[in-house]
Amino acid sequence: MNRKRTLFLPAMALIILLGLQSGVNTALAQPPGQRPSLPPIPITSDTTHTLTRHFVPASAAKKTPDAKGFIQRWLVLEPVKKDIARNSILTDSYLRTTLSADNFSSDYTIIPKNGQTVKVGDQELKWYALDSKTFNVNLYHFTYAIDKPRYGILVWLVTVIDSPEEMKNVRLAAGANSASMWWLNGQEALTIPGDRDMVADNVTSQRLTLKKGKNVIRGAVINGPGMANFCLRFLNEKGAPIKNLTISYR
Amino acid sequence: MKQRIQIISTIVLLLMLLSATAIAQVGKPFIHDPSTLMESDGKYFTFGTGGGGLISTDGWTWYGGGVRPGGGAAPDVVKIGDRYLIAYGATGGGLGGGHNGRILTMWNKTLDPNSPDFKYSEAVVVASSDGVEDNDAIDPGLLLDPTDGRLWLSYGTYFGFIRLVELDPKTGKPIEGNKAINIAIDCEATDLIYRDGWYYLLGTHGTCCDGANSTYNIVVGRSRKVTGPYLDNMGRDMLKGGGKMVLDATDRLIGPGHFGRTVLENGVEKMSCHYEADLDQSGRSVLGIRPLLWKDGWPVAGDLFKEGTYEIESVRRGYALELAVDFVRMPGGMRFNRNSDEPIKPVASQQLADVINTWPAGNIPARIGDYMGRPHQKWTITDAPNDTTGYLGGPYYKIVIAGTERALAATADGEVVTVPKFTGASEQLWRIDQLIDGTYRIMPKLVPNSGKKLALVSIGDSSPTLAEFDFNSDNSKWNFKTH
Numbered sequence: 001m002n003r004k005r006t007l008f009l010p011a012m013a014l015i016i017l018l019g020l021q022s023g024v025n026t027a028l029a030q031p032p033g034q035r036p037s038l039p040p041i042p043i044t045s046d047t048t049h050t051l052t053r054h055f056v057p058a059s060a061a062k063k064t065p066d067a068k069g070f071i072q073r074w075l076v077l078e079p080v081k082k083d084i085a086r087n088s089i090l091t092d093s094y095l096r097t098t099l100s101a102d103n104f105s106s107d108y109t110i111i112p113k114n115g116q117t118v119k120v121g122d123q124e125l126k127w128y129a130l131d132s133k134t135f136n137v138n139l140y141h142f143t144y145a146i147d148k149p150r151y152g153i154l155v156w157l158v159t160v161i162d163s164p165e166e167m168k169n170v171r172l173a174a175g176a177n178s179a180s181m182w183w184l185n186g187q188e189a190l191t192i193p194g195d196r197d198m199v200a201d202n203v204t205s206q207r208l209t210l211k212k213g214k215n216v217i218r219g220a221v222i223n224g225p226g227m228a229n230f231c232l233r234f235l236n237e238k239g240a241p242i243k244n245l246t247i248s249y250r
Numbered sequence: 251m252k253q254r255i256q257i258i259s260t261i262v263l264l265l266m267l268l269s270a271t272a273i274a275q276v277g278k279p280f281i282h283d284p285s286t287l288m289e290s291d292g293k294y295f296t297f298g299t300g301g302g303g304l305i306s307t308d309g310w311t312w313y314g315g316g317v318r319p320g321g322g323a324a325p326d327v328v329k330i331g332d333r334y335l336i337a338y339g340a341t342g343g344g345l346g347g348g349h350n351g352r353i354l355t356m357w358n359k360t361l362d363p364n365s366p367d368f369k370y371s372e373a374v375v376v377a378s379s380d381g382v383e384d385n386d387a388i389d390p391g392l393l394l395d396p397t398d399g400r401l402w403l404s405y406g407t408y409f410g411f412i413r414l415v416e417l418d419p420k421t422g423k424p425i426e427g428n429k430a431i432n433i434a435i436d437c438e439a440t441d442l443i444y445r446d447g448w449y450y451l452l453g454t455h456g457t458c459c460d461g462a463n464s465t466y467n468i469v470v471g472r473s474r475k476v477t478g479p480y481l482d483n484m485g486r487d488m489l490k491g492g493g494k495m496v497l498d499a500t501d502r503l504i505g506p507g508h509f510g511r512t513v514l515e516n517g518v519e520k521m522s523c524h525y526e527a528d529l530d531q532s533g534r535s536v537l538g539i540r541p542l543l544w545k546d547g548w549p550v551a552g553d554l555f556k557e558g559t560y561e562i563e564s565v566r567r568g569y570a571l572e573l574a575v576d577f578v579r580m581p582g583g584m585r586f587n588r589n590s591d592e593p594i595k596p597v598a599s600q601q602l603a604d605v606i607n608t609w610p611a612g613n614i615p616a617r618i619g620d621y622m623g624r625p626h627q628k629w630t631i632t633d634a635p636n637d638t639t640g641y642l643g644g645p646y647y648k649i650v651i652a653g654t655e656r657a658l659a660a661t662a663d664g665e666v667v668t669v670p671k672f673t674g675a676s677e678q679l680w681r682i683d684q685l686i687d688g689t690y691r692i693m694p695k696l697v698p699n700s701g702k703k704l705a706l707v708s709i710g711d712s713s714p715t716l717a718e719f720d721f722n723s724d725n726s727k728w729n730f731k732t733h
Contacts, residue, residue, distance in 0.1 A: 086583075091576035173710055192712070194577055194619070204710035206665050239709065239725070 051128070054141040058114070058129035058249050069233040069241025070135040070200075071159055071217075075112055075249045077104065078125040079143050079153035084224030087195035090179035095193055099181055099220050102154055108186040108218045112158060114249060120156075129249040136198055136231035139221060143228075153228060157219035161234075162246040167210040169237045175202035176221050176230035183218040184208055198229045210234065210242075274503055274528050274554075276638075276645075277311035279304060279537040282459075283324035283389070283439065286510030287522045287539070287642070288334060290361035294642065296510075296522065296537060297336070299323040304537060305362075310640020312537055317363040320354060320373055324439060324508065328392040330401070333357050335422045337376070337403060339388030349409045351387035353377040355422040376424050377405055377415055384410025385432075389508075391452075393442035394419060395476060402476055404451065407438035412453065412488075414442075414477060433478045434488035437469070439508040443549075448472045450549060451480040451488060452496065454507035462533050464505030464526035469493025470549055483548060497521070497540070497551035502529040506538060511549075512642065517685045517721025519544075520643050521551060539643035541684035552684040555644060558732065559630045559652045561621050565689050565727035566708040570621035571629065571658075573614050573651060573668055578605045578624075600624050602653040616658060616666045618712045623733060628652040631730070634679050639695075646679035646695050648672055660694035664716045666706060680706075689727035691719055 046053065063073045080102050084090070100106075104118040104125070112118065114129035128146070132138070137157075143150045172189050174182055177198040182190040182205070189205040196202060221230050234242040281298035287309075288295050295316055297303035300323075303316025318325060318336060325338035340352040354373040362368060379387040386409040393402045401419040406412035412434035416425045434440065437453035444450070450472045456465035471480035471488040479487050486492030497506045505526025512520045519542040528536040541552025562571040580600050602625040609626070621627055634648040649658040650672055657672035658680065672678055676696035683691045692706040697716060704716040708725045719726045 088577060088579055092574065093576050171709060171713075175711075191574075199711060202711045204713040204715075206715070207663065235709075 049145050049147040051130070051142075051145040053145065054133055054138060055128075055130040055145070056133065058131050060248075063131060063247045065233060065241070065243050065245055065247065066135055067243075068135060068200075069235075069243045071161070071232050071245075071247055072132040072135065072137070073159055073247040073249060074130060074132070074137055075114065075158040076128050076130055076137070076139070076142055077112070077118070077120075077156040078128075078146060079139075079148050079155050080120050080123060080125065081149050082152050082154050082222065082224075084152045084222070087178040087224045087226075090193055090195065090222060090224075092191055092193045095179055095181055095191060095220075095222070098154065098222065104156060108183045109216045110158075111160060111216060111250065135200075136229050139223070139228040139230070141229075150228075151223070151225050154220060154222045155228065157217075157221065157230075158249070159217050160248045160250065161210065161215040161217060162248065163210040163212055163215060164244060166212045167234075167236070167242065169207040170210055170242060171235045172205040172208060172217075172232065173201040173203070173235050174219075174230060174232040175199040177226065177228055178221075178223045180219060180221045180230060182220075182232070185211070185215055198231060200231055200233075201235070204235065207237075210245075274525060274531070275306075275310065275312050275537050275539060275643075276640075277306070277313050279312040279531075280314075280534050281537050282524055282535045283508045284510065284522055284524050284537055285325045285327045285336075286392075286441065287512045287520070288327045288329060288361055290334065291365055293362060295327075295361040297325045297327065297338075298524075299325075308640050309539070309642030310645055311638060315363065316361070317368075319370055320356070322354075322388075324389045326390050326392045326441070326510075327361070328394050328401075330394055330419050333359055334361055335392065335401075335419075336370075337390035337392055337422075338373075339390060339405070341386075341388055348381050349379060349386040350381035351379045351385075353387050353390045353403065353405050355417070357422060374423055376403060376417055376422070377413070377430060379409075385413055385430075386410065387413075389439045391439075391441035392417075393444065393449075393476070396444055400476075402442055404433065404440040404442050406434075406440065408436055411435050412437060412440050412451075431477060432489060433480055434471070436491055437488070437493065441509045441511070442476070443511045444476075445544070445549075446547070448474065448547065449476045449480075451478075452509040452549075453488065453493060454509070455493060456505070456507075458505075458507065458526070460505075460526065461535075462504050462527040462529065465499075466505035466507035466526050467498035468496040468506055468509045468523060468551075470496050472547070494548060496549055497523065503527075503538065504529065506551075511542060514642065514683075515719075515721075517687070517719075518683055518691065519686050521549070541643065542686065543684065543688050544686045545688075552688070555631075555647075555682050555684070555730075557632045557647075558730075559628055560730040560732060561627060562629050562649075562692075563621070563729040563731050564618050564708040564711075564714075565724040565729060567618075567711040569618040569708075569711055570627045571706075571714060571728075572617055572619050572624075573609065573626040573656070574617035575605075575609045575614060575626050578608055606654070611670060613667045613669055614656070616668055616714050618708060618710075618714055625653070626651065629658070631680075631682075634674065636674055637679060641681050641683075644682060647682055648674075648678065649680050660697045660704070660716055662698040662700065664697060664700065664702075664704060666714050666716060685721065685727065687727075689729055691726060692728050693719070 283299040284296040304312040322340040356373040357371040359367040411432035413430040415430040439454035482492035503525040510522040521542040527533040660677040679695040705719040707717040
């Protein structure tokens with residue numbers, strides 16, 4: 001009996017091992033023909049077009065940069081629809097031509113009013129004064145929230161920075177998906193061409209001066225496919241974020 | 251087709267020659283057994299065997315003119331307070347036949363023979379060997395211990411042991427009652443240095459004084475105590491012949507020996523030595539200056555910068571320095587999901603001729619972007635023509651977009667641009683130093699209208715500028731990559 005059991009157990013082990021082995025081989029082989037389509041993933045996210053999910057309508061309350069110096073309060077214009085198949089077309093030249101043509105004003109110090117509509121080409125577009133709930137401003141969330149085109153868009157932006165004193169040798173540091181251009185007090189400060197990702201401090205301006213009092217920042221973010229967003233802050237001479245600013249939309 | 255192959259072969263050969271160029275010091279840098287480099291009166295000095303020494307105003311071009319009385323061999327120098335202590339071996343280390351040796355020290359307030367303060371004190375004997383004992387008192391190396399201010403002298407050659415004795419940093423004489431101890435065997439030209447809690451003993455092994463056939467090479471061991479034991483990376487005591495390689499011969503520079511360390515600033519260090527034979531300079535013994543790197547706590551000789559065409563990579567994110575020009579797409583888009591039976595053929599890289607006409611004619615800003623192997627990202631770096639100046643260990647370089655004369659230049663407002671044509675102006679000349687971690691610092695010779703010493707820095711991932719060098723920041727570091 002004992003001897004039989006001794007033989008029986010290794011035999012069973014061999015059979016199980018061979019079975020497992022064949023299972024492994026089957027699992028590795030590519031099944032022939034088309035696979036059946038997978039069932040759709042049920043939507044559990046909130047699909048409503050709600051601006052307050054990611055933004056707070058800007059108020060007169062004092063707003064300062066966040067703990068890392070990022071500017072979260074912006075006037076955001078509804079998107080200008082653009083036909084952009086690939087972001088690699090967003091070269092310096094393309095940006096200059098397009099932003100010059102599809103512009104609501106060539107006065108880069110102008111401060112639009114919250115709720116005001118402006119004309120860009122044949123499109124009537126409305127300004128929204130918003131505080132982003134995150135360090136960056138997600139323009140995909142914005143355009144989804146207001147139920148406007150989410151891809152192939154140009155979004156104009158304005159904010160007003162109040163500086164307690166003149167600050168020399170500061171740099172405007174931005175990251176945007178995809179391309180963008182930025183102006184400070186009417187002067188071009190930064191161009192970010194190409195198929196970019198939203199990376200903090202991806203590009204910085206040359207040394208600039210923030211004047212005491214109000215400084216107007218104008219921006220334009222342009223994106224084809226994918227998510228559009230940006231982040232922006234100022235860095236001091238040592239590369240540290242500048243936080244003693246107040247931000248308004250007026 | 252054949253002609254084309256010949257042209258390509260010629261270009262490849264030229265590129266190989268270009269990329270192989272790496273020269274030692276220029277001028278008349280002829281010396282044997284150089285002392286550690288010293289700065290005095292705005293110049294660099296090193297002294298060698300037989301008396302005399304070399305002087306350089308910039309660290310790149312060296313000429314004779316140094317004055318060291320006493321003859322003998324292989325001096326070393328250390329600065330203590332506002333004075334220089336010079337040690338030298340009065341004898342020849344067995345070359346003359348005997349091993350009866352003496353080490354002497356003397357002081358001077360300056361190393362510049364043109365200075366009114368130039369006057370050596372009387373030399374005093376600080377160590378000796380009787381010709382029978384297992385030591386030959388030549389090849390002194392001096393260390394002023396930065397942790398406690400004590401002064402140490404190592405000395406000796408292949409005849410027995412390397413010895414260590416303490417000297418009085420006020421007098422340069424031996425401390426009364428102090429006895430020399432053995433710290434290594436069967437090497438010569440030792441030098442002691444200290445870094446981050448370790449004492450390092452550098453020694454030279456191999457054959458000296460046989461030109462291109464010299465097998466001289468520099469090795470190192472380290473110890474937590476200045477008195478040893480000095481162990482190599484395998485735990486082998488230098489008293490048993492241990493030593494980890496710091497520098498041996500390269501293709502054209504043969505037989506390095508007589509290590510000396512120079513710390514320029516945090517992260518920027520150089521080592522000096524002599525090569526027994528520089529095959530590009532008649533096979534003569536010349537002064538060598540290389541970057542000194544530190545890897546896992548061990549000193550390693552860095553690379554002499556080689557001329558060539560490179561991607562200049564910012565260590566900050568890994569992006570590459572480039573012209574701020576429109577990106578030009580290559581033909582074709584998505585290449586996957588194709589008929590797999592299609593014949594496979596190579597796709598030509600984008601060429602300069604494909605894009606150069608899209609570039610503006612005037613100044614073009616520099617930018618940093620993800621490397622794509624495109625013409626606006628390839629930089630040819632060569633020794634600047636018609637410029638004989640340099641810095642410790644290297645000449646100034648011309649940096650242009652490959653195949654063009656469009657040159658990288660510093661601007662008066664502390665930024666970087668490219669100018670359409672290289673003129674040789676100082677703001678277009680660049681200093682390249684390999685740092686102790688193997689990355690590089692790139693600095694303009696001159697920032698116009700500025701007395702500041704600035705380096706090429708990544709202030710954003712995509713934004714180059716000029717700013718003060720900070721070794722602790724990857725913003726200040728660059729790599730030169732070939733593909």
